[in-house]
Amino acid sequence: MKPIICITGPTASGKSAWAVEIAKSVGGEIINADAMQVYKDLQILSARPLPSDMQGIPHHLFGHISGHVRYSTGAWLAEVQPVILDCLARDVVPILTGGTGLYFKALIDGMAQIPAISSCAMSSAQELLDVQGIDALRRKAETVDAIATKRVLGHDPQRLLRIVSVYEETGRGLSDWQSDTRPVIPKQFCRLAVVLPERQALYARINSRFEAMINNGGLEEAKAVFQAGYDESLPMMKAIGLQQFFPYLKGEASLEQAIDIAKRDTRRFAKRQFTWFRGQAKEWTSVNNHSQKKEFEANIPLEIL
Template sequence: MTLRPALVVAGPTASGKSGLALAVAREFDGVVINADSMQVYDALPLLTARPSVEDVGAAPHRLYGILPPEEICSAARWGALAAVEMEAAWAAGKLPILTGGTGLYLRAVMEGLSPIPDIPEGVRAAARALLAEKGNATFHALLAGRDPEMAARLDPGNSQRLARAWEVLEATGRSLAQWQNEPREGGVAARWFTLVLDPERPRLYAQCESRFAAMMAAGALDEVREFESLRLAADLPITKALGRRELAAHLAGEMVLAAAITAAQQATRNYAKRQGTWFRHQLNASLTVTEQFSESLKATIFLKIRQHLLTA
């Protein structure tokens, strides 16, 4: 069977992924498919750096802003949605271009995921209620008492992953670590070309800071004010959007604005560092570009992509 071509444009936040994906889509008649776990929601478009109206008008964009903020989009759910969009792109004679910084999303569609059963909503709610009651440190200790292998892998500060490990253990009687050792299911068979943007840290960090400043100038504070008025559950994925917690703290009178901005920029830099580490060690790149995307890089990148597309 001849595999159909598909592209991935990955890298840390503020590395220029969206701009590169758009340029590739325009050059190669492609469809940009979102692979960012925050941009899938229809809330906080500024803070999550969703593509602009102009960008969306310049090339087809899919899976952006498709879910309300109160929903949970698992990697498996996103992988199924992405597979549908890839098939639609191929059927239309277009090139699917997946772009985003959520590594697990990309892994779901490129390699498949462990066959963990769906978790009943009651079990999920109970896990999150217990976490809220006990706090992260105590909850992590409770998890370690039942599932030491999985607890050892988890950062006690990562509420979402802690709750996930607990709910899987509760619902299935097996550790999430055991499930992760099972053969993976799903994924899309394609001739993948994976392009990773990995700029040097000083330049990437500077871009993180300047982009957040631009978000503030564009109205990010008002966006967070409106979002907070929805009074959504604090453990929903969208509440993890970079900058939301710090700006919400300012709106609640807990931080002066300058300190909130500084803290949000620091959180963004920390996240970009973690993403860069993940992509360097977990994603098998066809091409790594150690610079921020710019117009001067297009010729070299386009040549590599063209060679890939011509390879049967």
């Protein structure tokens, strides 16, 4: 069968454009592996490919989910598997690209079948955060599952809430559930590349790209989401570059302040992605220049037996 190509990397690293170039050369189609590019509401601020970016290459699982949906890694896995199989059945190379490392990890390493978490367990964890704060939530997470908590960098309430609520619901740690997994797509069928540009060059590109987003309607997009009145706990509302505009739209900050904070937070997000990929994608081919990309492309087999 045809190989399955996976291209990841930090935000603004150029992975989407490279994936299109590969698709043109091997007869492939692009499949989204970015958690924010699934949302209809975030065309600009998620840097979702425009028709001009696609260059006639079919793209799948982009901009098809309402912001009201609590989309998850499990939901993505359920959607991506039939798309991959359809490509292979048509003798087309599936090319997955995006910056959500957990999507690729779930696809290649497997994902635990954790039972649905009740509203009672989620409310209990949320109450701890609301009443005692993020430090208390982390201490609780460390108590119930030190292994999973160690993987959480900095203050990440969403992931800490998940750790605590899973334990409250099931009596088992999240890491215990995650140890009982099997791959969806075995690694031997995949060709894996992570784009890791020089750090300062990437930060400069992030700044200039965000300026372009503003010029192309990013602020108007954020305003539309703000006026729609979405629940701020929804996954879409965590998008870097979206939430940073809300203080400006509430009259609590200037536009210049909002833009500066959005750029800063995007750079910080890219730094966290670097850390994650270096720790979790050690078996992937690391590329950071044109010659390394061409070497990776040259080693893509026409078929995997």
